Amino acid sequence: MKLGFLVDLNLCMGCKGCEIACKVENEVPLSSWRLRVKYLDVGVFPTTTRNFTPLRCNHCENAPCERVCPVSALHYLDNGIVNIDNERCIGCAGCIMACPYGAIYMDPETNTADKCTYCAHRIEGGMMPACVTACPVEANIFGDLEDPKSHISDYIAQHQNNGGVQVRKPEKGTNPNHFYVGGGNQTLNPLAHKRIEGYSLFNNITHLKHVGQPNHGIIDRFMEPFVSHDEKGGH
């Protein structure tokens, strides 16, 4: 079994339902995301379009994060999921440096790296990932890539002609198990668009101060095991 994801960007309407479902299911702390939806405006008025691209861990077959993790906190499950063991992670951030997709973050509450696990705990119980069940237009398609009869295999077979199925940054050689239909250079290549101050829908986003934040007090990292949850700010 090799589990994979496919997002049909033609269907995605940017409701962020998947993002919220992920946050709730996995108790992702404030100012952190396992899954987020990027908005991209393309074109010149009046021929403009707004594109939505859900971004999450690609669960690569050749995962740089798994290779660089010094303690194997990042590891493969038998079903192909790149899982993370928060109890073992030392918080070196090597995986954050290695992931070409920016999918890994430092959890401000546990002070360890964290990321999308394709809801491995739900899959173990026979359920779909939370983002799949939340999507109102079934843009998120999840299943076994090795099963030719699975919905995802069928979807890939239907759309793969003429480059209809893409992955992010194929040149990195990571062999992602996360695919997109209806994507293009503009939506999938971070160098093909601009990020300009003042053109974001939300500006001045506040990030909470926490132990996991970069450049936060070094002493806090050593004191963290001895400080109660409430004293840390009660996230």
Next chain:
Amino acid sequence: MIENSISATQAVVTLDVALPGIIWGWIITVNMWAKSIGTGVVLVGAYLFYRHKKEDMPSLKWVIPTVSFIALNIFLLFTLIDLHQPYRMINIFLHPNWSSAITVGAWMASLFTALITVMMIVSLLDYFSDFRKNCVVARVVRANSIIYDKLFGFVVFLAIPVTLYTAIIMAESSARELWQAPTEMLQMMWAAFMAGSAALIYFSNNWAVAVRKDLAFVLAISVAGSFGMYMGEYFFSFKAAEAEATLEFIHSGGEYFGQFWTAMVVGFIMPFFMSILAIKIDNKVVLKVAATATLIGLYMAKDVWLKIPQLLPLS
């Protein structure tokens, strides 16, 4: 309208909560800088032992392991404090993942530090022979001071991979295209020779003129080599688009343009000419100023090279 000015794609990100930018910051810069000194003094010291008589540099035998010991402990301390779970550092030894250069490097650096510690104790007790003269342990150590020479060759050999492994960590950081170049390994070696010679210059007051000239020579060659490689990257880089986009941060108008060029002038161009001058006139003050400038410039250059790839959006 802004979209008209983006001729290539006319695409603007209007919502994406970027993940935190610089994760490996100044702590890692200090880490790399201190390691360059820790291994550099061993490599440059070995070169001096090969080239000159011990009598020409009487304190070198204890200066090498002592400076290296201090620098390596700074390096290890900053490695530890950069971890978000510092108490779990032990997991690197209990649950090692050998495909990770972080793991291999941690093991090698630990072994290297242990051997340097032994050499430091032996050489200090040997050099300061009146210290703890009647202590049994000190007497045993002095009686076995041959261990220094036996370890030295292996430590010099080990200093090379300990110097280079950070370049492998960077090479494993697939998200940062700028660090992927094989030249990073050579830059690490240049940095070690720069930092090593600069550190030893501070102790060279009573050494023979020929030794000081050799130190100045190593410093001049290493800053020139490193500077040449930085310029190669800066002006003639033929890398992937991501690396080119990263270098924009140090090109004219870039966020780190000032720091990069300050580093180049202070840490590379100035020390080069001062070292050449010191070779000709054997001026100790000029040589020490060159050493200080090198260490400052090296820190600034490493800091820039570490941070700029982290500023590039990955999504």
